[in-house]
Amino acid sequence: MFKLTRAVVAATAALTLAVAGCSGDSGGGGGASAKKDSSITIFNGATGTIVENWNPFTPTFLQPTNGLIYEPLYWYNFAAQSKPTPMLATGYSWDAAGKVLTVTTREGVTWSDGQPFSARDVAFTFNLIKGNKALNSTGVSLASAQATDDKTVVLTFTKPSFTDEAAVIANTPIVAEHVWSKISDPAKSINPNPVGTGPYKLKTFSAQSYVMEKNANYWQPGKPQIQNVRYIALATADAASAALTAGQVDWMSAFLPGLEQLLKNQKNLTYVNTPALTTSIFTCAGADLGCTGPQTDPAVRQAVYRALNRDQLNKLAGGGFAETASPTMLLPGRDKSWIADPDNLNTPAGPDVAKANQLLDAAGWVKGGDGIRAKGGEKLSLTIQTVTGWSDYISLNDAMTQQLKEIGIELKPTQLSWNEWNNNQVQGKFQLSLDSIGLGASPNPYATYLKYSSRTTEKVGQAAPPSGNYARYQNAKVDAAVDAAAATNDETVQKAQYGIIQTEIVRDLPYIPIYVNSMLTEFSTSHATGWPSNDNKYALPASWKQWDNGIVLTNLQPAK
Template identity: 65%
Template structure:
């Protein structure tokens, strides 16, 4: 049975998912209108009448729900905080190639030096308590971040000033074009009249949230909570669904049972045999939006203290070519995975950013001849047991994953057999999430199976900067929490990223990213396997208008910040 495993970004919010206790019993608590916890056996609620419409959402929560709607505490805030209750200035759709969508702002403009960003705010917006939203709230939000280092999770270095009610100016100390998506699309704007009186914004759970989003909090319990339509919402005619309920479930079995019983309307879970499961349930549908590149992370730099055969680029290249990705998708991905790119970009969405068409996708079948040739040339010779060795060192490496992540466990078991064909001995090991994560962060591993998630925007900078810039790594034993877990160092890559980050001219950026791609494909510190499926299931009997394969107007996953608000306000009650 598959344990629910959202993407890395979501896992850092919902660590408990890695330790779900699987149970076949259906546990489905929901809020009553009075806010108390009750057992719900009558479905997600709602009748198709817009006045009384409601839906039930399962976003991966397990166990007791802790009340926290603080938009500055993204690691612990409840999922609808960002996007459903609070909104950013713009929405960035990472499911497809598209321009940012105006939300609380209607325009922005940089000065030539990239040190001043002028934002035009939307007129006629009100907070859910009826107070007017103005540019002063925008300036207050960014100044609060600037003066409170603990809130500054994106490295934002800006002060802000409201010129008038509809214009705010952010001033940066240096060129900051690359901070545009973080400023515009990844920061909740909060009301000054509420937050100016909050003594410690780093700890306050904000149990009475006041936002500009389509919904406001109605009731809360430790098992579930409800949100209702924000009567002050600025977008005319939205949302049409009156109430939404978030629930906790025990396991993948419980989630599957809840979906087919009509007790959940929206969830994002990998369910084995999904097509077969949905047979006979015409009201159910799903969308698959592969977005997270499942990869072998390697501790790659001997200079920074990494030890083992994986520090040899030839070994990393050989692993890349020795994989039969079609088999891996069939056995571990359920056939839902997408083709990965050695550039670590998304082949469909990001094709225009990939310099060489030969690198759009990785080979789908094993090229053992090429893998063997690479290892032969690097001096790795096969011993009597078929395993290669060099200078007395066996070509044997340990790869870690998390106990219970059955798809990743299946990948490792399959790779063990595939790599053996070219003389590589792979030793899979399973660890508790905390130990696995600590090993990656501190570089205390040889190989680790993980996924590379979505950046602040589809611009490659937000994939490459975190994973490949040497400024974001550290010696083995020290924390590389900024994202370069591979301990990768390459001066050419660093220089190209610095040049790309200093301009917002796409032609210049493409030229610099071409240099990055040449180096990372040669060095392969992260060995891509496939684009992991992101399966999201819907019940269409109470609401319609969900994202589809043909209309990915938002990233459909229930756990995805910002997108959840876009999805909910685009739904209509089923007739």
């Protein structure tokens, strides 16, 4: 798929392969040097002008921010289910009530500016988030963070927070106190001179490309071995295909029509497919929070869900690589045990036009002479936004325009730059938007269902937190169930609460699932080797994937 996504998903896997030295208490540093002339070029879906932002707490940060520059305490690999991988921490434990989390931090780690890292930086990071609501993307209910010594942090929460574990340990970028304590407005700063613990640091930036260079102070011995990593923007899928086959790009994640044929005679090119993200129609659903338009009517959203011919959409836009989604927004294969009602396991493959028409008729939407429905003088016309150059999503819009016309809905696609598209979602300034529901910070569905919680959204015109509730959806039963799931580490109790959530969201559909999109990632071995493969998915390989991008780059070696 030709796009940059915000999928907030961490990872774990062949740990000893992926993160050298993670099992010990100290990390070392320096190690073998990267070849001074070794470099690779990455396309991570950026289109148009690149806008600089290295602030890891904002929705519009550039993707290498988390993974290359900043690191979390732990990391999960969703490409191969396993336990969390130690990064800046080497151990953690909860108290019995789930309100106190004690973390042991890694010794021997240095910031990219040469200053030592310690538990005090971790405590500062969490207190910074606690003191700035706009930075709290997961709605974690932190009461305090205290470094009891240089390698121990005690995080205290206002309520039981077992299900926040992954968000805390695996999806929080740790920042330097000596840098961020001097930033007057951490929610708005673009952080132009980022200082992190990750394998790379910023070298140069322009509106067309930027270059990251090896962090000589990196804590993993001998890593990274690639000296420079260049990121570029491309305009279209055709441009991406051309750049890949011409050897101008070494790593990209894009849906390319005729991919197997395209790579057939390219001995240095290969690809992997790791479907994990549910392509969905995001709706601005919450009228009470300022959303306007026919999509605020649940009957309209239900009718759209019923009218889609997903088999046709997969053939026309997904290239046949997509897999079946679930209206629960979980993955039917991987997450079957978390789905309470078997009837909600899969989305329908074909359309039910009769049911869709029945829903709209009952809701008072009447077809006019032009075949488009109206109600109370309002035409059932909906604008759907996507990003210029996202070829598969543009194809989806074209096909859905025809499919929805059959039930009297006028769909009006619009293409925007990534920055404008993203800002519209964050601010709630849209009717419909094509995006994907990403995986949470762990295999537990909790993070997915936070996207439906009223505590991770804001009124239209105000920024919702990164990967938050962009639909502006409010439901008291869902809020209560999310909080109840967070209060226990008993999976039986959690499943019961998730079942409540699933009943509500399958009926209300603030996010309308289409399919689990392919996650096609292409690699070139011309300049580097050691990429993930179908036999060794040591990280989720998408070039835009935060956290995993750093894992992949630290596992590469210059081609001989």
